[in-house]
Amino acid sequence: MDAMTILSTKGLTKSYGGIKANTDIDFALPRGKTMALIGPNGAGKSTFVGMLCGRIPATSGDVFFEGENINALPAHQRISLGIAYTFQITSVFAGLSLHENVALAARRRLGADVAAVDAKVADVLARVGLAERTDQNAGDLSYGHQRLLEIAMGLAQDPRLFILDEPTQGLADSEVADFITLINTLAGETTILLIEHNMDVVMQTATHITVLNAGEVLAAGTPDEIRANTAVQAAYLGTSDA
Numbered sequence: 001m002d003a004m005t006i007l008s009t010k011g012l013t014k015s016y017g018g019i020k021a022n023t024d025i026d027f028a029l030p031r032g033k034t035m036a037l038i039g040p041n042g043a044g045k046s047t048f049v050g051m052l053c054g055r056i057p058a059t060s061g062d063v064f065f066e067g068e069n070i071n072a073l074p075a076h077q078r079i080s081l082g083i084a085y086t087f088q089i090t091s092v093f094a095g096l097s098l099h100e101n102v103a104l105a106a107r108r109r110l111g112a113d114v115a116a117v118d119a120k121v122a123d124v125l126a127r128v129g130l131a132e133r134t135d136q137n138a139g140d141l142s143y144g145h146q147r148l149l150e151i152a153m154g155l156a157q158d159p160r161l162f163i164l165d166e167p168t169q170g171l172a173d174s175e176v177a178d179f180i181t182l183i184n185t186l187a188g189e190t191t192i193l194l195i196e197h198n199m200d201v202v203m204q205t206a207t208h209i210t211v212l213n214a215g216e217v218l219a220a221g222t223p224d225e226i227r228a229n230t231a232v233q234a235a236y237l238g239t240s241d242a
């Protein structure tokens, strides 16, 4: 694997009984870039990132992070390596303050260093625009703000790779615009893998796109290449003007 690739997969496959959710996926994620993983419902996107994170065991194939095979590592050890992710389903603790939620995530890397944890919490809450709400209970936030809190919790771990699974689902238009700005401020600092249905978000944030269809890689390339790809247009975007 070349030094420009932070994560790659070789022949990654997942079968659920007779259903092949992912088939022989060869994938390379360029370091420091924002890649979008797109594809129709049921294409296998969540299954794929579940195998990257270690939440879903692969049926066969390999996952490499920084050149090392991480197949045998459970999810928490992959987090320790610097792979952070947010789920489709909100995972904040409603009864805890924003500060406490983010501090829980920050302690994974910073341990018991209270000053360092507090500084990190303040930094990432400011980045997502929630600094003024630090003492509020997470459960009192709007849905959109809870999604931003999840992103702050991911950032608090200083991820080398940040995986976001449908981060804009359920957000208002103004919140989506803020999200695009936030992702673009992170560009270059960390590597981002974004599972995203909103093509405006994809086109405004991603430097690279991989398209999954029926559990296989249909295409991979720059946004312009993906837009121009006739197989993608036929299978996914539907029309030639997408």
Ligand SMILES: Nc1ncnc2c1ncn2[C@@H]1O[C@H](COP(=O)(O)OP(=O)(O)OP(=O)(O)O)[C@@H](O)[C@H]1O
Pocket (backbone or CB within 6 Å): 016, 019, 020, 021, 039, 040, 041, 042, 043, 044, 045, 046, 047, 048
């Ligand atoms: N735990 C499971 N048991 C059986 N089949 C599953 C399981 N999880 C996913 N599948 C099947 O695997 C296929 C891929 O699903 P997956 O959720 O990975 O797709 P997706 O691209 O993330 O879809 P969406 O965009 O709707 O989230 C689908 O056919 C799905 O029904």
